[in-house]
Amino acid sequence: MTAQPTDIATYNFAYLDEQTKRMIRRAILKGIAIPGxxxxxxxxxxxxxxxxxxxxxQVTASIIGPDDVxxxxxxxxxxxxxxxxxxxxxxxxxxxxxxTETAKATIIQTRHRIPEYPLTAGQVLVYQVPIPEPLRxxxxxxxxxxxxxxxxxxxxxxVKLYEDIARHGRIATTYAYPVKVEGRYxxxxxxxxxxxxxxxxxxxxxxxxxxxxxxxxYAVPPFTEVVSLDFEDHPFEVQxxxxxxxLCAAENVYLDEVILDxxxxxxxxxxxxDHCEKRREExxxxxxxxxxxxxxxxxxxxx
Amino acid sequence: xxxxxxxxxxxxxxxxxLRDGIKLPVIASVSFSIKAGECTVLGGPSGAGxxxxxxxxxxNYAVDEGQIIVMHDDGLxxxxxxxxxxxxxxxxxxxxxxxxxxxxxxxVSALDVVAEPLVERSEDRESARGKARALLAQLNLPEKxxxxxxxxxxxGEQQRVNIARGFITxxxxxxxxxxxxxxxxxxxxxxxELIAAKKAAGVALLGIFHDHDVREAVADRIIDVTxxxxxxxxx
Amino acid sequence: xxxxxxxxxxxLSKFYGPRVGCDNVSFDLWxxxxxAVVGESGSGKTTLLNCLSTRLLPSSxxxxxxxxxxxxxxxxxxxxxxxxxxxRTDWGFVHQNPADGLRMTVSAGANVxxxxxxxxxxxxxxxxxxxxxxxxxxxxxxxxxxxxxRAFSGGMRQRLQIARNxxxxxxxxxxxxxxxxxDVSVQARLLDLLRGLVTDLGLAAIVVTHDLAxxxxxxxxxMVMKDGRVVESGLTDRVLDDPRxxxxxxxxxxxxxx
Numbered sequence: 001m002t003a004q005p006t007d008i009a010t011y012n013f014a015y016l017d018e019q020t021k022r023m024i025r026r027a028i029l030k031g032i033a034i035p036g037x038x039x040x041x042x043x044x045x046x047x048x049x050x051x052x053x054x055x056x057x058q059v060t061a062s063i064i065g066p067d068d069v070x071x072x073x074x075x076x077x078x079x080x081x082x083x084x085x086x087x088x089x090x091x092x093x094x095x096x097x098x099x100t101e102t103a104k105a106t107i108i109q110t111r112h113r114i115p116e117y118p119l120t121a122g123q124v125l126v127y128q129v130p131i132p133e134p135l136r137x138x139x140x141x142x143x144x145x146x147x148x149x150x151x152x153x154x155x156x157x158x159v160k161l162y163e164d165i166a167r168h169g170r171i172a173t174t175y176a177y178p179v180k181v182e183g184r185y186x187x188x189x190x191x192x193x194x195x196x197x198x199x200x201x202x203x204x205x206x207x208x209x210x211x212x213x214x215x216x217x218y219a220v221p222p223f224t225e226v227v228s229l230d231f232e233d234h235p236f237e238v239q240x241x242x243x244x245x246x247l248c249a250a251e252n253v254y255l256d257e258v259i260l261d262x263x264x265x266x267x268x269x270x271x272x273x274d275h276c277e278k279r280r281e282e283x284x285x286x287x288x289x290x291x292x293x294x295x296x297x298x299x300x301x302x303x
Numbered sequence: 304x305x306x307x308x309x310x311x312x313x314x315x316x317x318x319x320x321l322r323d324g325i326k327l328p329v330i331a332s333v334s335f336s337i338k339a340g341e342c343t344v345l346g347g348p349s350g351a352g353x354x355x356x357x358x359x360x361x362x363n364y365a366v367d368e369g370q371i372i373v374m375h376d377d378g379l380x381x382x383x384x385x386x387x388x389x390x391x392x393x394x395x396x397x398x399x400x401x402x403x404x405x406x407x408x409x410x411v412s413a414l415d416v417v418a419e420p421l422v423e424r425s426e427d428r429e430s431a432r433g434k435a436r437a438l439l440a441q442l443n444l445p446e447k448x449x450x451x452x453x454x455x456x457x458x459g460e461q462q463r464v465n466i467a468r469g470f471i472t473x474x475x476x477x478x479x480x481x482x483x484x485x486x487x488x489x490x491x492x493x494x495x496e497l498i499a500a501k502k503a504a505g506v507a508l509l510g511i512f513h514d515h516d517v518r519e520a521v522a523d524r525i526i527d528v529t530x531x532x533x534x535x536x537x538x
Numbered sequence: 539x540x541x542x543x544x545x546x547x548x549x550l551s552k553f554y555g556p557r558v559g560c561d562n563v564s565f566d567l568w569x570x571x572x573x574a575v576v577g578e579s580g581s582g583k584t585t586l587l588n589c590l591s592t593r594l595l596p597s598s599x600x601x602x603x604x605x606x607x608x609x610x611x612x613x614x615x616x617x618x619x620x621x622x623x624x625x626r627t628d629w630g631f632v633h634q635n636p637a638d639g640l641r642m643t644v645s646a647g648a649n650v651x652x653x654x655x656x657x658x659x660x661x662x663x664x665x666x667x668x669x670x671x672x673x674x675x676x677x678x679x680x681x682x683x684x685x686x687x688r689a690f691s692g693g694m695r696q697r698l699q700i701a702r703n704x705x706x707x708x709x710x711x712x713x714x715x716x717x718x719x720x721d722v723s724v725q726a727r728l729l730d731l732l733r734g735l736v737t738d739l740g741l742a743a744i745v746v747t748h749d750l751a752x753x754x755x756x757x758x759x760x761m762v763m764k765d766g767r768v769v770e771s772g773l774t775d776r777v778l779d780d781p782r783x784x785x786x787x788x789x790x791x792x793x794x795x796x
Binding site: 363387388410411422 | 780
């Protein structure tokens with residue numbers, strides 16, 4: 001498998017044919033021009049099942065160039081099946097450099113997280129989106145939701161938050177937390193934890209969203225207002241964790257719970273694996289960190 | 304004495320479309336007027352059209368011919384051709400009506416049924432209820448009934464609620480359709496007092512009273528409705 | 539100002555292909571007035587109601603509505619955004635089947651609060667307090683505020699629908715058979731409630747019903763429709779006590795006496 005990637009990449013760079021890429025780029029440009037607006041596009045069959053990031057892959061395939069450096073994360077991790085497979089896919093079909101380091105990547109395709117390391121101008125964050133319509137579970141008719149977006153009728157969105165407070169005493173929505181983009185469109189930020197919502201606001205990076213099964217693309221251009229919906233007396237708040245990462249002792253990051261044994265043992269560790277490793281390399285130690293640190297280095301196996 | 308209402312050359316018939324459109328003339332060439340501070344009584348046998356005249360004056364029956372001129376808003380209005388909205392305004396401000404039977408409203412207490420006309424005239428609910436209590440007490444309606452909806456009351460009790468509802472307002476014209484029909488002697492006397500008080504207040508009353516004693520007690524003038532029988536040339 | 543109607547309808551017609559929905563209907567409606575539209579199924583009364591509430595566009599004719607600024611606006615020339623805004627602020631629509639007018643999967647409180655949130659209320663506590671107030675006005679216990687209407691009886695659902703519509707203080711409410719499908723005691727309670735609300739709030743309403751008793755209780759004016767045309771109109775008690783048109787006489791004589 002060493003020589004083939006180049007061949008495939010040469011035959012048709014980045015898997016999609018050029019007409020398809022043009023069509024998708026047009027959708028992306030329209031999305032950038034109308035921040036938060038869901039642009040329909042002719043989503044293609046991809047060599048992976050729906051739900052595995054077909055929307056994000058098509059967006060990435062349409063914007064990637066030979067000089068790009070790609071990072072793919074799945075729930076913050078660079079080493080899970082989905083992330084590894086997609087990274088391998090682009091290595092094969094576009095022969096691009098890949099990385100796990102947020103700072104080095106030019107394109108980061110993500111499933112449900114925004115990296116902890118702040119993004120910079122010139123970077124592109126590509127989200128994999130399962131259900132792009134934030135109003136979907138409140139109003140099942142697509143004709144009606146489109147009209148509601150068109151007429152800016154977003155009262156219903158607050159009905160959902162109202163229900164949360166009525167049931168739980170607070171806004172209990174923790175992921176896919178609706179945002180208003182540039183004061184106009186209400187947008188589903190994909191099922192990222194609401195912890196990441198503030199990172200979207202005025203981010204210097206370009207954020208693109210692809211929903212393959214639902215055939216929608218939307219975008220948040222750099223430095224765009226992204227405001228999480230809330231009530232005056234129940235303002236938006238992100239999750240907080242009462243302990244630091246067990247491995248790198250980081251605070252104010254998003255943590256995953258990891259089960260250690262079948263006796264209830266568990267720990268909380270950074271969901272962003274790259275961030276965690278960087279910190280450990282810098283010498284930070286959590287209370288469960290191994291004594292002798294096995295430097296993970298570049299997680300990416302070189303085939 | 305001002306004349307708040309003048310009826311001239313009014314005719315009324317019913318066309319029964321369900322019976323091949325036969326036309327039943329009721330009355331014709333009805334002309335009279337009523338005066339403030341007077342009680343005018345429509346006389347004549349049953350079926351002569353007394354009730355129909357009252358109903359036309361209240362806008363409840365349509366008028367085929369003629370005019371019913373009412374003073375309203377410092378002007379004169381012909382009720383026979385007035386728009387529904389004008390008729391409603393006249394009912395609100397000028398003409399009150401005590402019907403023969405109470406049309407009950409579900410769930411509304413007798414007290415509120417009586418107070419309602421005042422509330423509709425934007426009077427405060429509590430002060431309206433106060434006046435209603437006074438009237439119901441005057442008409443000897445047992446206090447334990449006041450909070451109940453009148454649907455299950457006896458005929459006499461319902462009639463007293465109806466009278467109270469009709470007399471509570473200060474309409475310059477009051478139409479009375481046999482208000483004493485199902486009352487005992489004591490309450491008949493109360494109604495006579497109420498009518499006298501209205502007269503003293505300058506109200507023009509027009510009524511139908513089958514009870515001879517009541518008629519004698521209240522009538523200033525009796526108009527014989529048989530004179531308006533259709534086919535007759537009005538005198 | 540008050541001498542002007544709230545709604546002016548002129549020569550309104552709606553055809554479904556060659557079939558007549560409603561034909562050449564004209565009337566004015568004043569603030570605080572309740573107009574009943576009666577007739578049997580297929581007489582065009584619901585078509586008329588849907589045209590007036592802009593849920594349906596008429597084939598011809600005009601309807602203009604006096605906005606809160608006092609200016610008349612031609613309903614069918616408004617943009618959809620304006621019409622929908624009118625619908626959720628200054629108007630209400632009470633459906634015969636409450637499921638058509640409620641969100642069955644969100645709580646009673648949110649059902650009442652939705653219109654407030656739609657016009658920009660963003661204070662949970664105030665929205666909830668308003669919802670509690672309206673639930674009590676339609677005689678729903680405060681402790682049902684977090685229940686879904688699915689758990690409500692038919693009469694409660696209808697009362698909830700009314701609260702949901704009235705919370706923004708509309709000036710005109712359309713009602714399509716508001717008491718249809720309810721048993722008699724529930725119907726009586728609802729009618730009484732509607733009467734009270736209409737009087738207290740000074741609402742204008744257009745009520746479509748085939749039940750003449752409902753029309754008599756609720757309305758001051760009445761239009762009788764047959765085959766899409768208005769065959770008789772006038773004061774409600776005049777039309778019912780002295781029906782002139784053959785069809786109205788038939789309707790009135792068909793009322794069951796209890």
